[in-house]
Each structure stands twice: as C-alpha cells, then as structure tokens.
Amino acid sequence: MKRSISLCISLVIYFSLTALSEANPDLHEFIQKAEEKRLYEDRQWQILLHYKPVRSGYTSLIDDPDFFLSPVGKEDPKAELEATLRAFFESDRSGDGHPRCRFVARFEWLKEKLGMDASLFPDVACNEWENILRTVQPRSAVLVFPAAFMNNPASMFGHTLLRIDGSYESKLLSFAANYAADPGTMGILYPIKGIFGFYKGYFNLFPYYDRIKMYNDTEQRDMWEYKLNLTEDEVRRMFLHLWELKGIYSYYYFFDENCSYNLMFLLEAARPSIHLTDKFGAWVVPVDTIRTVEESGIVEGIEFRPAKATRIRYISSLLDDKNKKKALSIAEKRLNPSELSDIPKEDKVKMLDLATEIIQYKYFKGTLSKDEYQTLFLAALKERSQLGNSDDTYKIPVPTPPEKGHLSNRLGLGIGIMDGRLFQDISIRPAYHSLIDPDDGYLEGSQIVFANTRIRYITDGRIRLERFDFIDIASVTPRDRFFKPLSFKIKTGFMQQMNPYRDENLIYYFEPGIGVAFGNKHMGVYFIMAEASLDISGDYSDNYALGGGLWVGMTKKITDFWKINLSAETLPHMLGEEFQENRASAVQTFRLNQNNSLNLSISWEEIFHDNRTELELNWNYYF
Amino acid sequence: MKRLILVIIAVSAMSFMWASPGLAVENYGSAGCGLGSLIFGDQPGGIQVIAATTNASTYSQLFGITSGTSNCDKQPKSYSHTRLNEFVVANMDNLAKDIAMGQGESLETVAELMGISAEEKPMMFAKLQKNFLNIFTSEKVEAAEVIDNITTLMNNG
Numbered sequence: 001m002k003r004s005i006s007l008c009i010s011l012v013i014y015f016s017l018t019a020l021s022e023a024n025p026d027l028h029e030f031i032q033k034a035e036e037k038r039l040y041e042d043r044q045w046q047i048l049l050h051y052k053p054v055r056s057g058y059t060s061l062i063d064d065p066d067f068f069l070s071p072v073g074k075e076d077p078k079a080e081l082e083a084t085l086r087a088f089f090e091s092d093r094s095g096d097g098h099p100r101c102r103f104v105a106r107f108e109w110l111k112e113k114l115g116m117d118a119s120l121f122p123d124v125a126c127n128e129w130e131n132i133l134r135t136v137q138p139r140s141a142v143l144v145f146p147a148a149f150m151n152n153p154a155s156m157f158g159h160t161l162l163r164i165d166g167s168y169e170s171k172l173l174s175f176a177a178n179y180a181a182d183p184g185t186m187g188i189l190y191p192i193k194g195i196f197g198f199y200k201g202y203f204n205l206f207p208y209y210d211r212i213k214m215y216n217d218t219e220q221r222d223m224w225e226y227k228l229n230l231t232e233d234e235v236r237r238m239f240l241h242l243w244e245l246k247g248i249y250s251y252y253y254f255f256d257e258n259c260s261y262n263l264m265f266l267l268e269a270a271r272p273s274i275h276l277t278d279k280f281g282a283w284v285v286p287v288d289t290i291r292t293v294e295e296s297g298i299v300e301g302i303e304f305r306p307a308k309a310t311r312i313r314y315i316s317s318l319l320d321d322k323n324k325k326k327a328l329s330i331a332e333k334r335l336n337p338s339e340l341s342d343i344p345k346e347d348k349v350k351m352l353d354l355a356t357e358i359i360q361y362k363y364f365k366g367t368l369s370k371d372e373y374q375t376l377f378l379a380a381l382k383e384r385s386q387l388g389n390s391d392d393t394y395k396i397p398v399p400t401p402p403e404k405g406h407l408s409n410r411l412g413l414g415i416g417i418m419d420g421r422l423f424q425d426i427s428i429r430p431a432y433h434s435l436i437d438p439d440d441g442y443l444e445g446s447q448i449v450f451a452n453t454r455i456r457y458i459t460d461g462r463i464r465l466e467r468f469d470f471i472d473i474a475s476v477t478p479r480d481r482f483f484k485p486l487s488f489k490i491k492t493g494f495m496q497q498m499n500p501y502r503d504e505n506l507i508y509y510f511e512p513g514i515g516v517a518f519g520n521k522h523m524g525v526y527f528i529m530a531e532a533s534l535d536i537s538g539d540y541s542d543n544y545a546l547g548g549g550l551w552v553g554m555t556k557k558i559t560d561f562w563k564i565n566l567s568a569e570t571l572p573h574m575l576g577e578e579f580q581e582n583r584a585s586a587v588q589t590f591r592l593n594q595n596n597s598l599n600l601s602i603s604w605e606e607i608f609h610d611n612r613t614e615l616e617l618n619w620n621y622y623f
Numbered sequence: 624m625k626r627l628i629l630v631i632i633a634v635s636a637m638s639f640m641w642a643s644p645g646l647a648v649e650n651y652g653s654a655g656c657g658l659g660s661l662i663f664g665d666q667p668g669g670i671q672v673i674a675a676t677t678n679a680s681t682y683s684q685l686f687g688i689t690s691g692t693s694n695c696d697k698q699p700k701s702y703s704h705t706r707l708n709e710f711v712v713a714n715m716d717n718l719a720k721d722i723a724m725g726q727g728e729s730l731e732t733v734a735e736l737m738g739i740s741a742e743e744k745p746m747m748f749a750k751l752q753k754n755f756l757n758i759f760t761s762e763k764v765e766a767a768e769v770i771d772n773i774t775t776l777m778n779n780g
Contacts, residue, residue, distance in 0.1 A: 132687045170732035173710070175687065205687045209714055209729075246686050356720055363659060370659045374762040377658060377716065381723035385755035389725045 003065070011071050027089045030114050031082055039113055040077040047268045048105055048241060050250075051077055052278075061257060063200075064249045069099065085110065094124035101126030105240035105269065129243060136175050136205075137166035138239040141270070143226040143263075143299070144176065145290055145402060146215035147307075148443045150475035151485075153191065155219070156448055157432065158286045158402065160260040162267075163208055163225070164239060172209040177242055179203050179262035181252035194254045201252030201262065203245040212305070218364045220309035224401055226290065227301040230270050238270035260286040267293065274298065285432065287441075290403045304398045308361055312482055314396045315354045319347065327351040328481055330380060331358035333372070337383040345387055352384040353394075358482060405441020406595055406622040408432050412454075414599075416616030425466065425618065427454035435474065435555065436565055436599055437620070438591035445476035445487075445517070445525060445555075452493070465506060469493035476527045476555070478517045487527050489513040489551075498607040499539040500577070507537035513551055524556030533571050533581075540577030547573030547581070561591040582606040595622040656695035656765035658716055699767040701774035707736040712766040719759055725752040733773075750776060 039045060049067075051058040060067075060074045068074055070083035084106055087099035100107050101124060110116065142163040149155035161178040165171065181199035183190060193199050215221045230238070252258065261284040264276035274296040280288070293299060306314070316324050323343070329335035330351070337355065340348050359380060363373040414425035431450040433442045449472040456466040474489035492510040499505055515529025528550065535545040553567035564586070571581040585603035592598065599618040605611065695712050702708065711718060714729050721727025725748050734744050751758060751773065758772045 135687060168732075168735060170728065170735050172714070172728060172732045173706070173736075204685050206685060207713070209710070353724065356723075360716060360720075371762075374658045377719070378759060378762055381719055381759070382756060385723040385725075385752050388752065389749070393726070 007065075007071055024089055026120055027086060030110075030116060031085055033114050034081055034085060034110070035078075037113070039110070040081040042113075043272045044109055045077060045081060047265065047272055048109070048244070049073075049077065049080060050265055050277075062248060062250045067244075067248045069103075081110075088121065091122070096126060096128040098124045098126070100124055101129050103244050104129060105237065105244050108237075108240060132243065133239075136164060136239065138164050138235045139167060139232050140165045141228045141230050141235045141238065142174075143228060143267075143290065143293060144211075145224040145226070145286065146211075146219070146221040147224070147402065148446060149219055149221050150443065150446050150477070154194070154254070155221075156446075156473075159215075160263055160286045160289055161211065162263050164205075164235065172207075172212070174208040175205050176208045176211045177203060177205050177263070177266065178211070179259045191254075194252065197251035197253045197257075199252045200249035201257070201259075202247065202249055203242060203262070205242070205246075215307075216305060217308045217360070220307045222307045222310055222399075223305040225303040225305060226293070226299050227303070228267075228293075228298045229300040230267075230298060234270040238266050241269035242266055255283040256280065258284055260284055260289040264289060264292075267296075267298070271298065283431070285408050287402045287405070288408055291407075294403060302401055304396075304401075306396045308357060309483060310396060311394065312354065312357050312361065313480075314394060315350055315357065316482065318350055319354065323347055323351050324354075324481065327354040328358065330355035331362060331376070333376060337380045340383070346390065349384070349387055349390040352380055352387070356380045356384065361482075400440040402441045404594065406433075406438060406597070409623050410437070411621045411623065412618050413621075414616050414618035416614060418458075418614040419612050422459045424457045425454055425616070427452065427466075427618075429453070434472070435476070436563075436587050436589050436601075437622075438561075438563070438589060438597050439557075440591070440594075445478075447472065447474040447476075447489075449473065456496075464496065465494065467493060467495040469495075476517045476525060476553075478519045478525050478527075480518070480520070487515050487517045487529060489529060489531070497535070497537075498605075498610055499537065500579070500608055501539065502608075502610060505537065505539060507535050507540075509536075510534045515551070519554075521557065524554050526552075526554045528552045531569075531571070533573065535573065535577075537577075542576045544575075545573040545577040545579065546575040547571050549581075563589040563591075565589070579608050580606070596620065597622075656697055656712055656767065657763055658719065660713055660715060695766065697765060697767040699770035699774075701771050702737075704736065707733070707770065708766060710736060711770055715766055715769065718769070722748075722751045722758060723755055725749060737773075737777075739777075747777065 034040070045051075046058075050061045052061060056075075058075065058077055062068075062074070065074075068080055068083075069087045070076065070079040073080035073083060084099070084103065087103075088107060088110070090099060095101070100121065104126075111118070142165065144161050144163050146155075146159050146161075148158045161176045163171070163174050163176050165174045168174070179201055181194060181201045183193070183199055189198075212223070216223055250257065250262070261277070261280060268274060268276055276289075276292055276296060279292050316327070319327065326335060326340070327350075330337050337352060340351065343351070356377065359368065359373065359376050362368045363370070363377075368376065408431055410427075410429040412425065412427035412429075414427070416423055416425070429449060429452040432448040433446065434449050435445070435447045449469060452467070452469040452472060454466040454468075455463065457463045469491060470493045472489075472491040472493070474487075474491075475485075476487045477485040479485060490512045492508075494506050494508055496504045497507045497509075499507075511531055511533045513529040513531030515527060517525055517527035519525040529552075530548070531551050532548045533546070536543060537545075549569065549571035551567065551569045553565065555563065555565045557563045566586050568584040569582065571583075573579050573581065583603065583605045585601060587599055587601040590598040590600075597620045599616075599620065601618070602613070602615050604613045699708055710732060714732075717727070717729040718733060721730035730748060730751075731744075734747060739747055754776055757776065758769055760768070760772065
C-alpha cells in the first residue's frame with residue numbers, strides 16, 4: 001500500500017515537472033544534449049545510480065524509491081537522468097530537501113558534462129550539506145579492515161569500512177563510512193533475514209575514534225589501514241556520492257550485497273576507471289575486496305593498529321612472571337598501585353601500563369562497575385604519571401596482513417591408502433580457512449568452512465562422495481591470565497562412516513561442541529571440548545544415533561612453514577543405534593607458498609568394533 | 624546453479640548463526656561527561672548483551688555526528704571550540720592514559736585541537752604529565768573541567 005501511494009506521488013511530481021520543462025527552454029536544451037551524448041549510458045552515471053546490467057537492460061541495486069527521481073528510475077537510466085535534470089531546475093522550494101542539495105554528485109557531474117552554467121541555479125541553501133562538508137573536509141581516504149572476530153557470525157570474515165581523512169593531522173578526527181544492516185528487533189530469524197535480504201542496509205558515517213573504540217578496544221580486533229592513493233578531487237567526488245546515499249536503504253544480503261561489497265561503489269565513484277563491483281560473484285568475502293582493491297592499483301601503504309588485547313599480550317610478554325602477576329593484581333584490586341616499591345623504574349612503567357590496559361578491558365567486559373573503574377583507573381594513572389617519561393612506545397610486531405593469506409577457495413588433490421587399498425581424492429571448498437591450512441594472515445585457531453566437498457576414487461573401482469560438509473566452524477582460542485575465551489565448534493553435513501554391517505555408507509551428522517584451550521605459540525595450543533553427535537542413517541535402529549563425548553587436540557607451529565595438528569575423539573552413541581566411535585589423527589601441514597600447501601595425514605578410527613587406518617597426502621591449491 | 628550453491632551455503636551458515644555464542648548490536652551514545660564513556664551507552668560488557676531495539680531508524684543511520692555527547696552538555700569555560708569538547712568527552716579515558724604516559728594519539732589530538740605547535744608539544748606533554756592530579760582532580764571529574772584545567776596549566780607559563 002505504502003508503495004502504491006509513493007508511486008502515485010512520484011507520478012504526480014513527475015508529470016508536473018514534465019509540464020515545467022516545457023516552460024523552461026534551458027532545461028529542454030540540456031535534456032536534448034544529454035540524450036545526444038547518451039549520458040545515461042556513461043560509466044559515471046551507472047556508478048552513481050548503482051546500475052547493473054540484466055537481461056532486459058539495467059537495474060539498480062538500490063531498493064529505496066527515495067533514491068530515484070523517476071518512478072521508473074530503478075530500471076531506466078535514461079528516464080532517471082531526465083527526471084534528475086528536471087528536478088535540478090525546480091524553483092518552487094529550497095533547503096536541504098531540494099534535489100540539488102541531496103544529489104550533489106549527480107549535480108556536479110551533469111553540470112560539467114552538459115556545460116551548465118552556475119548562474120542558472122539560484123542558491124537553495126543546502127545548509128546540512130555545507131555543514132557536513134565543512135566538518136569532514138574530505139582530502140584522502142583509507143580502507144580499513146577490522147580483523148575477524150569469531151564470537152559473532154556477522155564478524156567471522158572481518159569487516160571493511162572507509163576512513164575519510166580531512167585537514168587534521170590526527171586520524172582520530174577523521175570519519176569512517178560504513179554500510180550496515182539495521183536489524184531492528186533482533187530475533188531468532190536474524191540469520192535468515194540477514195542472508196535473504198530482509199534487512200535494510202544503510203550507509204553511515206561515524207567519528208573514527210568511535211570505530212576504534214568499538215573494534216579495537218571492545219571487540220579486541222586488530223585493524224589494518226590501507227592508505228589509498230586517491231587524489232583530493234577523487235575523495236571529494238566519493239564523499240559527494242556518499243552524501244547522496246545518506247538515509248537511503250538497499251536490502252542487505254550477507255553473502256553478496258554486504259558491507260564490503262557496497263563500499264566498492266564509493267571507490268568507483270572516486271575513480272570510475274577502476275572496476276570493482278563487477279568483479280564479484282555469488283559471495284563477497286571482505287578480505288577479497290581488499291585484494292581486488294589492491295589489484296586496481298590504488299593502495300599505497302598499510303598500517304597496523306593493534307587491538308587492546310594484542311597490546312595487553314605484548315606488554316605482558318616484556319615482563320617476568322612475578323611482575324605479570326603483580327600487574328594483574330592491581331587490575332583485580334588486590335594490590336595498590338602505590339605499593340610497587342623496589343621495582344626498577346622501567347619494569348614499573350610496563351606494569352602500570354599493563355594494569356591500566358587491563359582495567360580498561362575489564363570495564364568494557366562489565367567485570368568492573370563504573371565507580372570501581374574510575375577509582376582504579378585514576379589510581380594507576382596517578383602512579384604512572386609520577387614516573388615521568390619512558391621509552392614506552394611499544395613496538396608491537398606486525399603479523400602477516402590478511403590479504404597476504406591464502407586465497408579463499410581451495411582445491412585439493414590427494415592420494416592415499418585405506419585398508420590396504422590405494423585411493424585418490426579430489427576436494428573443493430569455496431570458503432574459507434581450516435585448522436590444517438597455513439595460518440598466515442588468518443585468525444589463529446579459527447576454522448570457517450562452507451560447502452566442503454570431497455570425492456574419492458578407490459582402486460577397486462568405487463567412486464563415492466566421501467564427504468560434504470555444509471559448515472565446519474571452530475574456534476580454538478587459548479585462555480591465559482588475562483583472557484578467558486571459550487572454544488567451540490559446530491559442524492554438519494554428510495560423511496562416509498562404517499555401519500553395523502561392516503560396510504561404509506553416507507550418513508548425515510550434526511556435531512556441536514564447546515570447551516577450553518590453553519597454551520601459546522611456543523609450547524603449542526591444547527584444547528578439550530565436550531561434544532554432542534547426532535548421526536542419521538537408514539542403516540541405524542530407528543534411523544538415528546545420538547551420543548556425546550570428548551574431543552581433545554593440539555596444534556603447534558614447528559617452523560615458519562611446518563605445522564602439526566593432533567586430535568583424538570571418543571564418541572559413544574547411546575540412543576537409537578548404540579555404538580562406540582573413536583578417532584585419532586595426526587596432520588602435518590607444509591606451507592609451500594601463499595597459495596599452495598601440503599597435508600600429510602594419518603588417521604585411525606574404530607566404529608562398531610571395526611577399526612582401520614588411513615594415510616593420505618593432499619596437495620591444496622588456493623584460488 | 625548459483626541459486627543452488629547459495630541455498631546450500633545459506634543452510635550451512637544459518638545453522639552456525641543460530642548456534643553462535645554471542646550476537647552484538649550496536650548501541651551508540653556515551654554515558655555522561657566523566658571517565659568511562661563507552662559506545663555502548665551505559666552498558667559495559669556490550670558484546671554479550673543482545674540489545675533489542677524496536678526503533679528501526681536507530682544507530683545504523685547516524686551520519687556525520689561528531690558528538691557522542693547525547694547526555695553531556697557542559698561546556699568548558701576556556702574553550703568554545705565544540706570539536707575539542709566533543710573529543711574530550713568521548714575520549715577522556717584514553718586522554719588520561721596518554722597524559723599519564725606523557726605521549727599518545729589522544730593527547731596529540733587534543734594538542735592539535737588546541738592549536739599547540741609542534742615545537743611546544745614536548746613541553747606541554749611533560750607539563751601535563753607532571754600535573755596529572757591537577758587535571759584529573761577527582762574520580763568524578765568531567766570533560767569541561769579537564770579542558771579548563773589544561774588551559775590553566777598552559778597559561779601559567
């Protein structure tokens with residue numbers, strides 16, 4: 001209903017404007033000129049309106065009718081251009097609602113292309129626009145990537161936003177453009193709605209210091225800042241387009257029209273000669289957008305902004321165990337900051353710096369009340385200030401940047417022996433990273449696998465689907481003195497498994513698990529998880545088997561290119577079909593280069609009192 | 624074919640999202656004028672909180688505000704420079720930390736907003752560090768006061 005009314009109103013406005021043009025010879029002339037030059041086919045027009053070619057012509061990816069001045073603007077570039085020109089000549093209103101105040105990028109471009117003189121357009125007092133232009137003063141731009149965060153499905157792949165720098169030297173005073181969905185009242189349908197486009201996505205602009213607080217401090221995410229070589233004119237053009245998108249929605253699709261994809265339109269608006277939005281297919285992974293942007297040649301540098309958690313871990317590594325404990329005691333109110341006598345100044349400085357960071361972190365987490373926080377924070381800072389200057393610019397080591405990690409798709413070719421028989425495997429995985437892939441550029445201990453498919457040819461003539469995992473997601477994050485995360489996993493799909501008749505067949509499985517991990521890079525990471533397992537198969541009594549058990553494992557990087565993963569699992573099934581399932585495996589991963597790795601694995605399983613061993617060598621190619 | 628792949632991946636992702644340990648919703652707005660202003664309003668530990676909001680036009684549409692000071696409108700006496708006040712209200716904690724350490728990004732930002740030249744900065748930072756308690760006079764000190772205290776210190780040679 002709302003849509004028909006708005007369509008009605010658009011039509012009325014449209015026809016009155018049409019009548020207006022007949023009375024305005026200039027407008028008529030420009031419309032003709034625009035048609036002759038076929039401006040509606042120009043790349044810049046397509047970018048500004050987010051048009052994509054479809055079978056019947058074009059359609060804009062923007063869904064909000066307010067973005068179009070013609071009632072058929074979403075599908076008709078020519079009609080939209082004409083309606084836009086008419087709207088610019090509107091003389092019966094002024095102020096921020098006027099099309100010349102709203103569609104500033106279109107106006108600037110059309111003025112230039114059609115040689116329209118400024119004198120034709122009396123001032124309409126675009127106060128809001130002028131105000132924001134004055135506040136932001138767009139000069140240069142930086143593409144920012146807050147790293148992946150496993151505790152939130154929307155953040156597993158990281159995120160991207162665009163920082164717009166002005167005339168201030170301090171980047172904290174810059175603004176960050178961001179595209180995000182507005183979930184309104186969150187409910188159980190949140191994932192479905194996010195995937196299938198039921199949420200409206202908007203562009204917004206926040207102070208950069210605020211985004212740092214959110215990603216860096218509260219969410220513990222490192223941030224990567226990719227400086228772009230866009231000129232001031234180009235950044236200004238981009239900002240003009242961003243203004244046009246203010247308050248305009250398009251339906252948010254988690255897989256393809258997501259936060260990272262939509263930012264690409266802004267970059268294209270800055271420099272139309274680069275092609276970004278047509279370089280993606282069915283799904284857009286944030287790190288892939290960084291790669292594409294890099295390939296377009298507009299990245300000129302990269303800076304690393306470590307998260308508070310990263311800072312805490314680094315400063316802590318500079319202290320011995322005793323002092324580490326004391327610093328933590330201060331943050332836990334068990335030791336007064338003024339009681340650090342007899343400790344050399346350099347160590348005291350580090351301990352107080354560490355305690356301060358932990359106090360802030362505890363407050364973010366809700367462990368300290370505001371009053372407790374204010375007291376503790378000031379007490380620690382008071383002590384620190386009395387120690388004067390120190391060389392405490394902590395030079396936190398920069399990890400491998402995310403775009404240098406292996407590419408998102410994986411093709412695997414394997415050869416091996418099972419039950420004395422030779423086999424060959426081919427596997428394909430469109431996303432994203434597993435515990436046995438080289439970690440460089442990825443969040444350590446994270447696994448995000450979608451649609452993993454493996455087909456096996458056994459030399460006795462059988463070809464079969466070895467497995468198809470819908471998802472296999474895990475996060476193995478060690479707990480330490482300062483951070484106590486939970487580790488978890490969830491996986492579901494089809495796999496070959498032994499049945500009561502000494503044969504193997506495809507079953508459907510679902511396995512969630514939760515647990516803890518501890519350790520570090522040097523000694524290795526060890527985990528233990530409790531898991532549940534539901535298997536569905538026609539060969540089982542009542543067609544199912546339900547059980548619960550334990551999964552333990554460890555991972556250790558032996559050299560730069562060599563990693564080992566060990567795991568063992570015991571899973572008694574007690575309802576439906578009753579049986580014991582035990583597994584163990586050892587996988588060696590060798591990183592050959594950014595996009596090639598080898599897995600050498602030996603695995604053992606015992607199901608229905610039948611056991612067997614499998615040895616396999618897999619070559620993985622990422623693309 | 625693309626649809627099919629998408630559906631397959633969608634089924635996969637959905638099962639994960641439902642099982643996810645925590646979901647976050649952005650809540651914009653800082654809490655008052657003193658230490659401890661967060662982006663999550665008055666709720667520290669915002670990550671674990673699913674903040675239900677029925678107002679569809681909430682934070683996702685904010686555009687270009689420089690002020691997180693939704694509930695702080697006290698102005699410093701020494702400066703009518705709103706950007707400075709807004710920055711200090713929203714970043715007071717990091718500013719305090721930087722002043723105590725004698726260096727840092729937030730401190731550099733405040734110096735820039737106050738028009739301090741590059742040559743004057745080292746002296747300013749050293750002075751502020753030495754006088755930490757004269758700037759952050761109590762646990763409940765507020766941004767406007769902090770700015771005024773800094774100004775007083777800078778003016779007293």
